Amino acid sequence: MKICARTDVHYAIRDVVAWADKVPGEKIHLNIGDPDKFDFDTPEWVKEGMIRAIRDGKNYYGRSEGNPEVLKAIAQRDEKFSGRAPDHSIVTQGVAESIEFLFASLMDKGDNILLPSPIYPQYLAACTMNCGEPREYHCIEEEGWNPDPEDMRKKIDDRTRAIVIINPNNPTGAIYSKKFLQGVVDVAAEHDVPIISDEIYDMITFDDYTPMSSLAKDVKLVSLNGISKNYLSPGWRMGYSSFYNCDELYESCLRLARIRLCANTPASYGLLAAYTGDDSHIEPLKKKLLTRRDLMMKRFDEMGLHCVEPKGAFYAFPQCPGDDREFVKGLLEKEKVLTVFGSGFGEQGKGHFRVVFLPDEATLSEACDRIERYVKSL
Amino acid sequence: MKICARTDVHYAIRDVVAWADKVPGEKIHLNIGDPDKFDFDTPEWVKEGMIRAIRDGKNYYGRSEGNPEVLKAIAQRDEKFSGRAPDHSIVTQGVAESIEFLFASLMDKGDNILLPSPIYPQYLAACTMNCGEPREYHCIEEEGWNPDPEDMRKKIDDRTRAIVIINPNNPTGAIYSKKFLQGVVDVAAEHDVPIISDEIYDMITFDDYTPMSSLAKDVKLVSLNGISKNYLSPGWRMGYSSFYNCDELYESCLRLARIRLCANTPASYGLLAAYTGDDSHIEPLKKKLLTRRDLMMKRFDEMGLHCVEPKGAFYAFPQCPGDDREFVKGLLEKEKVLTVFGSGFGEQGKGHFRVVFLPDEATLSEACDRIERYVKSL
Numbered sequence: 001m002k003i004c005a006r007t008d009v010h011y012a013i014r015d016v017v018a019w020a021d022k023v024p025g026e027k028i029h030l031n032i033g034d035p036d037k038f039d040f041d042t043p044e045w046v047k048e049g050m051i052r053a054i055r056d057g058k059n060y061y062g063r064s065e066g067n068p069e070v071l072k073a074i075a076q077r078d079e080k081f082s083g084r085a086p087d088h089s090i091v092t093q094g095v096a097e098s099i100e101f102l103f104a105s106l107m108d109k110g111d112n113i114l115l116p117s118p119i120y121p122q123y124l125a126a127c128t129m130n131c132g133e134p135r136e137y138h139c140i141e142e143e144g145w146n147p148d149p150e151d152m153r154k155k156i157d158d159r160t161r162a163i164v165i166i167n168p169n170n171p172t173g174a175i176y177s178k179k180f181l182q183g184v185v186d187v188a189a190e191h192d193v194p195i196i197s198d199e200i201y202d203m204i205t206f207d208d209y210t211p212m213s214s215l216a217k218d219v220k221l222v223s224l225n226g227i228s229k230n231y232l233s234p235g236w237r238m239g240y241s242s243f244y245n246c247d248e249l250y251e252s253c254l255r256l257a258r259i260r261l262c263a264n265t266p267a268s269y270g271l272l273a274a275y276t277g278d279d280s281h282i283e284p285l286k287k288k289l290l291t292r293r294d295l296m297m298k299r300f301d302e303m304g305l306h307c308v309e310p311k312g313a314f315y316a317f318p319q320c321p322g323d324d325r326e327f328v329k330g331l332l333e334k335e336k337v338l339t340v341f342g343s344g345f346g347e348q349g350k351g352h353f354r355v356v357f358l359p360d361e362a363t364l365s366e367a368c369d370r371i372e373r374y375v376k377s378l
Numbered sequence: 379m380k381i382c383a384r385t386d387v388h389y390a391i392r393d394v395v396a397w398a399d400k401v402p403g404e405k406i407h408l409n410i411g412d413p414d415k416f417d418f419d420t421p422e423w424v425k426e427g428m429i430r431a432i433r434d435g436k437n438y439y440g441r442s443e444g445n446p447e448v449l450k451a452i453a454q455r456d457e458k459f460s461g462r463a464p465d466h467s468i469v470t471q472g473v474a475e476s477i478e479f480l481f482a483s484l485m486d487k488g489d490n491i492l493l494p495s496p497i498y499p500q501y502l503a504a505c506t507m508n509c510g511e512p513r514e515y516h517c518i519e520e521e522g523w524n525p526d527p528e529d530m531r532k533k534i535d536d537r538t539r540a541i542v543i544i545n546p547n548n549p550t551g552a553i554y555s556k557k558f559l560q561g562v563v564d565v566a567a568e569h570d571v572p573i574i575s576d577e578i579y580d581m582i583t584f585d586d587y588t589p590m591s592s593l594a595k596d597v598k599l600v601s602l603n604g605i606s607k608n609y610l611s612p613g614w615r616m617g618y619s620s621f622y623n624c625d626e627l628y629e630s631c632l633r634l635a636r637i638r639l640c641a642n643t644p645a646s647y648g649l650l651a652a653y654t655g656d657d658s659h660i661e662p663l664k665k666k667l668l669t670r671r672d673l674m675m676k677r678f679d680e681m682g683l684h685c686v687e688p689k690g691a692f693y694a695f696p697q698c699p700g701d702d703r704e705f706v707k708g709l710l711e712k713e714k715v716l717t718v719f720g721s722g723f724g725e726q727g728k729g730h731f732r733v734v735f736l737p738d739e740a741t742l743s744e745a746c747d748r749i750e751r752y753v754k755s756l
Contacts, residue, residue, distance in 0.1 A: 001572075001598070002539075003630045007483050014442060014636045036438035047432050050644075054425050059613045060414035064392060093471045093615070096638040104507065105385050125637045129482065161380070194379075220379070235437045235643030237471070252381045258392045259503045260474040264642045265613030266428075 009125035012344020019329065020338050028367045030355040031338045033170065033314060035232050038358040040288075042233040043281045049273020050236070053266040062265040064257040066091030066240070070268045073275040078223070078242055081202070082211035086223070086242035088250045091263045091271070095200055095224045095239040098253075099126050102196060102222060102241065105252035106161040107132035114155055114163045116147050118317065118345035118352070120170045120198075135160070136347050145174035145308055145317075149183030156187065162194050163187065165212065168201040171345050171354040172317045173310020175207050178215070185216045194220035194246055200239070203230040203282055206290055207311040213244055220246040229313070231274040232281070236267040289314055292357040292364055299368035303375055310357075317342065320353050321378055328353050334377070335370035387503035390722020397707065398716050406745045408733040409716040411548065411692060413610050416736040418666075420611045421659045427651020428614070431644040440643040442635040444469030444618070448646045451653040456601070456620055459580070460589035464601070464620035466628045469641045469649070473578055473602045473617040476631075477504045480574060480600060480619065483630035484539040485510035492533055492541040494525055496695065496723035496730070498548045498576075513538070514724050523552035523686055523695075527561030534565065540572050541565065543590065546579040549723050549732040550695045551688020553585050556593070563594045572598035572624055578617070579691040581608040581660055584668055587690065591622055598624040607691070609652040610659070614645040667692055670735040670742055677746035681753055688735075695720065698731050699756055706731050712755070713748035 016031055029037070036042065053059075065071065071089055079085035092098040099122060107113060107130040115123050117136035127134035138151040147165060156163075165184055167176045176184075188195045197212035202225065213223055226239030243250040293310055300307045300318050307318035320327040320342070328341040331353075342352030357364060394409055407415070414420065431437075443449065449467055457463040470476040477500060485491060485508040493501050495514035505512035516529040525543055534541075543562055545554045554562075566573045575590035580603065591601055604617030621628040671688055678685045678696050685696035698705040698720070706719040709731075720730030735742060 001624065001626045003483055003626055004486050007630045007633055009633050009637055011633075011636045014639075032439065034439045036435065041435055042432075042437045047437075051429050051432055054420075054429055057414065057419055059420045059425075059611045061410065061412045061612045093475075093642075094638060097471075100638075105381055108382050108384075122637055129634075129637075233437045234439045235640065237640070237642050246379065248379045248381055252385045255385055255387055255389075256507075258389045259387055259500055259507075260472060260478075261392075262613065262615070264471075264615050264645060267642060267645075 006129050006131055009128050011121050011125060013121065013340050016328065016338060016340055019332060023332055023336065025336055027332070027336045027338050028359070028363060028370070029338050030359070030367055031340050033356055034234050035314065035358055036234060039360055040232050040285065040358070043231060043277065045277045046227070046231050046233060046270050046274045050266050050270035053269035058265050058269060060265060062262040062268060064262050065254055066263070066268055070272050073272045074240055074242065077275040078213065082214040084213045086213070086244055087247065088243045089240050090253055090257050091240045091268055093239070093263050094228065094237040095198060095226055096122060098224050098239055098241040099123065101253040101256045102249070103127065103130045103132070104256060105249055111159050111161045113161055114152055115346070116164065116166060117348035118171055118342065120166055121344055123164060124346060138348060139172065139174070141308060144311070145169060145172040146176055146180040147184055149180065149187050152184070152187045156191055156193070160191065160193055162196050164196045164198065166198040167212070168205060168209070168312025170201070170313055171315050171349070172308060173313050173315045174308070175205060175209055175311040178210050181210055181212065181215050185219055188216070188219045194222060194249065196222050196224065198224045200224060200226055201229050201313040204286065204289065204314065205312040206286065209312065220244070220249070222246065222249065227271050227274045233270065236270060237264065238267045238271045289357065292361065295361055295364055296357045296368065299372070303372040305375065314356050314358050316355050316357060317352050319351055321375070324351055324353055331371065331374050335374045337367050337370050384507055384509055387506050389499050389503060391499065391718050394706065394716060394718055397710060401710055401714065403714055405710070405714045405716050406737070406741060406748070407716050408737070408745060409718050411734055412612050413692065413736055414612060417738055418610050418663065418736070421609060421655070423655045424605070424609050424611060424648050424652045428644050428648035431647035436643050436647060438643060440640040440646060442640050443632055444641070444646055448650050451650045452618055452620065455653040456591065460592040462591045464591070464622055465625065466621045467618050468631055468635050469618045469646055471617070471641050472606065472615040473576060473604055474500060476602050476617055476619040477501065479631040479634045480627070481505065481508045481510070482634060483627055489537050489539045491539055492530055493724070494542065494544060495726035496549055496720065498544055499722055501542060502724060514726065516726060517550065517552070519686060522689070523547060523550040524554055524558040525562055527558065527565050530562070530565045534569055534571070538569065538571055540574050542574045542576065544576040545590070546583060546587070546690025548579070548691055549693050549727070550686060551691050551693045552686070553583060553587055553689040556588050559588055559590065559593050563597055566594070566597045572600060572627065574600050574602065576602045578602060578604055579607050582664065582667065582692065583690040584664065585689040598622070598627070600624065600627065605649050605652045611648065614648055615642065616645045616649045667735065670739060673739055673742055674735045674746065677750070681750040683753065692734050692736050694733050694735060695730050697729055699753065702729055702731055709749065709752050713752045715745050715748050
């Protein structure tokens with residue numbers, strides 16, 4: 001049976017789970033960015049928003065782009081957050097579906113999209129699926145993993161269809177500075193290429209944060225967001241894309257949205273509840289995460305693993321000795337700690353590994369003890 | 379801005395809504411197959427299954443293929459229903475996502491997939507999106523819209539990657555007879571081509587029904603199903619594909635499933651509740667629908683519109699005088715009854731229009747009065 005080559009896509013974050021399944025015994029999971037698998041839970045008022053919708057009979061097909069009151073809540077949130085409401089938004093099944101709609105609209109064979117390196121692997125797969133080339137530009141580890149506009153300028157050409165940034169970043173935990181963001185905007189303006197700005201962690205920040213829409217006023221921009229991370233509901237698959245200055249791209253994504261009818265209707269009312277609540281869960285969430293980040297950074301420092309301090313999200317991306325695949329495999333087999341090998345995040349991921357600092361302090365300390373023992377054993 | 383040609387996809391069922399938005403006043407909606415917009419509701423125990431999952435903290439990323447207990451419930455249901463458990467299943471965001479995974483795995487430029495004509499438009503769009511050719515085979519109106527294996531034999535070639543059947547059928551309401559189904563199996567066996575059998579309405583039947591998996595024992599088969607229609611929860615987007623004799627195709631779809639992480643986790647526990655309940659909603663549902671079908675058929679007969687009697691689902695596909703687009707537009711503008719033009723369902727849809735018999739009898743009678751008045755005015 002012939003299977004199309006473009007489905008030869010891989011996703012390191014899930015692939016390591018297959019490795020772990022073969023290793024007997026309890027493991028410490030530092031591999032997946034799912035707070036709900038640790039001591040975090042969806043805020044009650046967000047849950048109740050979805051439950052109310054189910055009970056009230058909102059179990060029908062919603063509008064393909066999202067129901068009007070949901071879109072209104074998104075526009076108001078985006079405006080409150082960045083000072084600027086989008087021209088249009090489309091509710092999607094996670095940010096994953098937004099990426100699919102955008103890449104399918106933009107990429108034909110021979111086209112490329114500029115991706116930050118290291119890169120969240122879904123973006124690599126979306127290029128492969130759409131027969132296009134993922135072209136990675138450097139992020140500068142010495143500059144806190146900020147994106148390098150000069151390297152973008154070297155990589156961009158007339159088949160470049162978009163520039164992706166992920167801010168706050170997965171896998172590095174970076175928050176991009178205004179200076180570097182302005183550099184990205186300049187490159188996009190010079191080449192009239194749209195920016196796709198993935199901002200799914202934009203409320204989980206430990207430093208000053210600048211939404212791209214507040215800066216990129218005269219360029220085409222699509223920002224990606226949702227409640228998976230900020231409102232601790234990843235399993236609901238509630239994302240959206242917001243479009244600025246790019247009506248044609250919106251129209252194309254809307255056509256694709258119509259084909260699959262709609263996203264989950266009750267979950268979209270969970271998003272509505274999230275975006276009209278008081279966000280009182282955010283400060284306790286950040287406080288917990290900050291304590292855990294600091295614990296982990298101190299331990300990495302003590303064991304001599306170089307790691308840029310994460311300023312947002314819940315990932316750290318330390319360097320590791322030797323081949324990163326071997327390192328991660330060995331750590332799993334010898335110490336039963338599951339992490340993700342850096343080369344799963346593209347070229348610049350090599351020689352690193354990704355961990356989450358989501359577990360409670362006791363578990364995180366135990367994980368660090370094991371990592372330290374493993375590093376010393378090499 | 380260049381937008382890829384393959385995103386030039388259309389979906390007649392949603393496109394007519396844009397027409398309706400321009401016509402002032404209240405309309406009678408016979409256009410969309412969404413029982414929850416009429417006097418039907420998701421069974422309470424199915425709702426409670428999803429609500430319990432939300433409250434119990436099952437808001438995390440589930441497994442990409444579906445959580446083990448959900449897959450077990452699917453296997454048991456499939457076995458109970460057809461006497462045969464699938465080799466594998468993958469939970470997807472509606473059947474729409476199953477179609478995407480399958481067509482992306484099977485189709486490259488130059489490939490074709492055999493589709494029944496008239497055809498549910500999502501399948502046409504999935505071909506366009508994957509740069510392949512939708513190749514329509516005849517269904518025989520005089521034989522209750524059964525598929526024609528002889529016409530399949532004329533259309534199949536060495537670039538044919540699958541044969542799709544939809545049974546019970548949307549838009550015709552047909553239920554395929556064993557004789558014709560066996561004919562399809564024979565064609566698939568002769569050419570070693572997988573059958574994709576869309577069975578999303580398989581509990582809404584008013585006649586003997588044969589699941590394809592009970593018949594197609596030695597061929598490659600993927601059956602598509604979900605709770606949208608049988609359990610009246612279309613907005614939850616809970617579908618799945620079940621694979622028989624085609625491990626490679628399963629592996630490819632699983633890779634694609636991993637990229638988007640998972641389907642909606644709490645909704646998958648709604649499916650679990652549905653598939654482990656007593657199905658006591660089905661008889662009352664069918665009774666209501668049957669009364670409405672009979673009412674509509676009687677009225678079509680009286681006004682001289684030829685219509686094959688639907689044996690399943692909740693669609694009827696009568697012939698109409700003149701051009702079907704014009705007919706549907708005129709009916710909307712003059713009588714404010716919204717239906718879907720048959721040519722939106724491919725070649726053999728021409729000269730027909732699709733209606734749902736979901737509204738209560740009073741509304742349905744009023745709709746029929748208006749259709750009759752409109753037909754007489756032509």
